[in-house]
Amino acid sequence: MGFIEDKEAEKRPRRKITRWQALFPFHWDADAFVMRRDLLRLAVQASGAFFAVTAGLAGLGTLWPRKARGARRPIIEAAKLKPGDVHYFSYPTEEDPAMLLRLKDGKFVAYSGRCTHLSCAVYYSPKKEQLICPCHDGCFEARSGVPLAGPPQRPLPRVVVQEDGGMIYAIEEQPR
Amino acid sequence: MKKSVLPLSETIGGSSARPPHGMGAILLAALLLGILLMGLQLWLLTIALDLYLSGQTAGIWELAALSGVIFLGGVLLQMALRKTITGPWNR
Numbered sequence: 001m002g003f004i005e006d007k008e009a010e011k012r013p014r015r016k017i018t019r020w021q022a023l024f025p026f027h028w029d030a031d032a033f034v035m036r037r038d039l040l041r042l043a044v045q046a047s048g049a050f051f052a053v054t055a056g057l058a059g060l061g062t063l064w065p066r067k068a069r070g071a072r073r074p075i076i077e078a079a080k081l082k083p084g085d086v087h088y089f090s091y092p093t094e095e096d097p098a099m100l101l102r103l104k105d106g107k108f109v110a111y112s113g114r115c116t117h118l119s120c121a122v123y124y125s126p127k128k129e130q131l132i133c134p135c136h137d138g139c140f141e142a143r144s145g146v147p148l149a150g151p152p153q154r155p156l157p158r159v160v161v162q163e164d165g166g167m168i169y170a171i172e173e174q175p176r
Numbered sequence: 177m178k179k180s181v182l183p184l185s186e187t188i189g190g191s192s193a194r195p196p197h198g199m200g201a202i203l204l205a206a207l208l209l210g211i212l213l214m215g216l217q218l219w220l221l222t223i224a225l226d227l228y229l230s231g232q233t234a235g236i237w238e239l240a241a242l243s244g245v246i247f248l249g250g251v252l253l254q255m256a257l258r259k260t261i262t263g264p265w266n267r
Contacts, residue, residue: 036203040257043210044250050217051240051247057224058233058240066231116229154230175231 068172075168086124110159111145117152
């Protein structure tokens with residue numbers, strides 16, 4: 001298989017080899033064999049890269065773990081939010097969107113407004129009582145921030161809130 | 177009458193030697209196993225990333241160690257194949 005008859009082969013003078021033939025002196029069948037070997041080498045290199053990144057993440061997590069961030073800051077007066085209402089604010093910095101919800105039982109909960117999938121802005125849907133990411137239809141439970149559907153795998157980072165003298169304060173943002 | 181044949185590919189002196197029978201299959205099996213284990217490593221990497229982003233460090237080193245064992249296995253396999261399979265096709 002893969003060969004054709006050449007009755008004139010013995011009469012024909014032998015050809016000079018080209019440069020690529022000298023560099024890659026393999027038969028057609030052996031060529032496929034060499035390519036598989038190269039692919040195996042590439043796979044081992046990729047495996048090493050995966051290991052290096054995993055070990056790097058482990059090192060990062062040990063040396064510089066992600067911690068809670070932010071300082072105590074007033075958000076809004078508690079009386080201004082009725083049960084089922086939402087208030088959008090920035091925390092811990094002006095570039096970080098966050099949201100404060102008053103659940104139907106009157107309890108306050110706050111989360112980061114960045115989706116844990118690809119950091120799109122998340123909004124509260126009072127109708128569904130869920131936090132929705134419009135980019136890829138991610139859904140989070142309003143009470144706990146746990147992902148319910150779509151691509152997000154991790155819950156929304158929680159912003160710890162405290163009610164003090166009729167005012168709601170943000171205390172810190174906890175990674176989750 | 178003796179028939180002479182011309183391979184479809186370009187051929188030079190001595191290069192008509194072929195890999196021993198079965199060696200191609202061994203290499204292909206090694207390659208498939210390697211790719212399967214690479215998929216497992218990628219999965220371990222995503223778990224490690226999730227753990228790091230969520231601020232949890234418990235268990236993250238075990239993932240790295242498992243990934244390292246797979247990598248080491250790949251290196252040893254490659255070395256073993258290099259020793260056992262030799263010939264003009266073996267660069």
